[in-house]
Amino acid sequence: MIEEQSVVKVGMADLNVIQHSGIIRTVGLGSCVGLTMYDPQIKLAGMAHVMLPSSDIAREGQLNIAKYADTALPALLERLLELGASPLRIVAKMAGGSQMFTFAGSGDTMRIGPRNVESCKAKLAELRIRLIAEDTGGNYGRTIEMDASTGILHIRSVQTGVKEM
Amino acid sequence: MEVFKHFKEFKMDVLREVGNIGAGNAATALSRLLNKPVDMAVPKVQLLPFEEISEKVGGAEQVVVAIFLRVEGEAPGNLFFILSPEAAKSLLNRLVGFPSETDGMFNEMEQSALCEIGNILAGSYLSSLADFTKLSMYPTVPALAMDMAGAILSFGLLQFGHMGDDALLIDTTFLEGDHEVEGQFFLIPDPDSFAKIFKSLGVPIDHD
Numbered sequence: 001m002i003e004e005q006s007v008v009k010v011g012m013a014d015l016n017v018i019q020h021s022g023i024i025r026t027v028g029l030g031s032c033v034g035l036t037m038y039d040p041q042i043k044l045a046g047m048a049h050v051m052l053p054s055s056d057i058a059r060e061g062q063l064n065i066a067k068y069a070d071t072a073l074p075a076l077l078e079r080l081l082e083l084g085a086s087p088l089r090i091v092a093k094m095a096g097g098s099q100m101f102t103f104a105g106s107g108d109t110m111r112i113g114p115r116n117v118e119s120c121k122a123k124l125a126e127l128r129i130r131l132i133a134e135d136t137g138g139n140y141g142r143t144i145e146m147d148a149s150t151g152i153l154h155i156r157s158v159q160t161g162v163k164e165m
Numbered sequence: 166m167e168v169f170k171h172f173k174e175f176k177m178d179v180l181r182e183v184g185n186i187g188a189g190n191a192a193t194a195l196s197r198l199l200n201k202p203v204d205m206a207v208p209k210v211q212l213l214p215f216e217e218i219s220e221k222v223g224g225a226e227q228v229v230v231a232i233f234l235r236v237e238g239e240a241p242g243n244l245f246f247i248l249s250p251e252a253a254k255s256l257l258n259r260l261v262g263f264p265s266e267t268d269g270m271f272n273e274m275e276q277s278a279l280c281e282i283g284n285i286l287a288g289s290y291l292s293s294l295a296d297f298t299k300l301s302m303y304p305t306v307p308a309l310a311m312d313m314a315g316a317i318l319s320f321g322l323l324q325f326g327h328m329g330d331d332a333l334l335i336d337t338t339f340l341e342g343d344h345e346v347e348g349q350f351f352l353i354p355d356p357d358s359f360a361k362i363f364k365s366l367g368v369p370i371d372h373d
Contacts, residue, residue, distance in 0.1 A: 012215045028225030028315015052326050059327045100320045101233050101308035141316025158312050
């Protein structure tokens with residue numbers, strides 16, 4: 001009998017964790033950034049699907065912390081630490097942040113992908129989490145999934161197929 | 166965002182009419198291009214969580230062809246014209262006579278033709294809307310993408326991102342008689358545009 005792997009889905013502007021085995025996945029990353037944090041020793045994987053670079057511009061009543069790079073990353077780190085991860089062992093990977101459409105005279109909204117990437121990197125540096133791999137930029141969408149038992153991140157896109165990192 | 170939850174049915178009707186007029190004209194334009202009747206479903210106006218918006222075209226991972234135009238002017242927003250790759254090939258085949266093999270890729274000529282078709286349809290959508298509302302609305306040069314629906318549509322939700330986890334969209338499906346060309350128009354006005362649209366149509370905004 002084949003044991004079915006459990007899959008945790010992370011929606012847009014959402015974050016979650018999975019431990020020991022199974023897969024954590026987020027689909028259809030465009031300008032959004034999928035960021036993972038992994039503690040190899042306790043096989044704990046966390047993933048956030050970040051939509052916007054900064055919560056400064058938020059106009060919503062109840063802030064969805066998973067939506068903004070500057071709030072989602074600390075929240076994800078906290079979830080991992082609560083579950084026993086060590087900040088020294090945690091490594092981060094990220095994918096996405098593409099520019100789906102290009103126009104002449106593109107304003108800031110058009111550059112949201114690269115800005116998401118920059119903001120995530122700045123926050124990681126501030127949190128002192130090592131970024132060990134990234135597949136960002138370009139003009140195409142990505143679906144990413146991390147295997148909790150290995151910490152390997154699979155990245156799938158329509159044009160370039162599947163890659164691992 | 167809360168404010169949209171309180172839109173009364175009456176206001177939804179107004180927005181439905183907005184979609185009806187816009188997409189109706191676009192469907193007429195398509196029908197002229199194809200020289201065939203094109204049917205249109207009654208527009209749906211829905212406040213949807215971001216996640217569910219891509220469900221409307223088959224899920225976040227579904228590969229779609231999208232022509233995207235940013236609407237500028239007094240009531241800015243995002244306009245998407247979405248087709249399946251097969252429908253896009255079929256459309257190209259009938260309009261320009263390109264072979265309709267679906268190897269899943271579009272060459273430069275095909276991309277350019279698709280952009281132009283999108284431009285014509287979106288132009289007629291917007292100009293009828295502008296006439297109706299007396300607001301100036303003009304499209305940017307269209308951009309084409311063939312990719313995962315989630316990746317494409319999320320781009321149109323950024324303006325809503327600051328405000329909540331839902332977006333209000335006006336969705337119209339149309340299909341050609343024999344169903345070979347089926348497409349969808351998504352108009353996602355920026356959050357601030359709704360008040361302007363209502364105001365110009367004489368809908369009171371204060372008493373929700």
